Amino acid sequence: MIRLARLTDLPDRAAALAALEEIFFLSTTRTDFASAGDRAAFLRTWTGWYTQEAPQDILFALAEDGVVVGYLTGCRDSAGAAELARTIPKYEVFADLFAAYPAHFHVNVRPGWRDRGIGRLLVDGFADDCRAAGIPGVHLVTAVFARNVEFYRRAGFTDAHQRGPLLFLGRRLC
Known part of the structure; x- marks a missing residue:
């Protein structure tokens, strides 16, 4: 049985963030770094x-x-998160779609736990929070040929926009 919890509700935030870091690096395609910094x-x-x-x-x-x-790390107001536009590469490529799909997220599941519905549980939990807050849609950006595209389509992300190698997938909530 899997349960969802917010970072703000966990008693040991440091341990949760350490687990986030571990899962992040187990999930990213980048594996080589010049230094610890x-x-x-x-x-x-x-x-x-x-x-x-x-x-x-x-x-x-x-x-x-x-x-x-x-x-899952989420943002309910992509257009209002100016710092993300300065930090994340190509953040603003799809800024013209943020009004219809203001919220976005990144999700990762620990290897060995994938294909058990955990990613969908996280995505649906965030979407439910956004819907309850009156947010009309949620989106994500991935690579056109990424293996996760079909997962997101099954999860209701049907509004697709391609720009170069990037794919915007949106899911209406209201």
């Missing part, structure tokens, strides 16, 4: 804003024994 900067690029500015929108999937098996 370079590795830390890469992590900050993709998770730093979320942990500092939107910890209430970080969801963790916890196994029965409390082990973190997945996480």
Whole structure:
């Protein structure tokens, strides 16, 4: 049995963030770093804003024994997150679509726990939070030929826009 918990509701945030970091590096395609500082900067690029500015929108999937098996970092207002546009490469490529799909997220599941519905549980949990807040849509950006595209289509992300090698997938909530 898997349960979801917000970072802000966990008693040991440091342990949760350490698990997030571990899963992040187990999931990323980048494996070579010039230094520990370079590795830390890469992590900050993709998770730093979320942990500092939107910890209430970080969801963790916890196994029965409390082990973190997945996480989702979310942002409810992509257009209003100016710092992300300065930090994440190509963030603004799809800015013209943010009004219809204001919220976005990144999700990763620990190897060995994938293909068990955990990613979908995290995505649906974030979408439910956004819907309850009156947010009309949620989106993500991935690579055109990424293996996760079919997962997102099955999860209701049917509005697709391609720009170069990037693919925007949107899911209407209201």
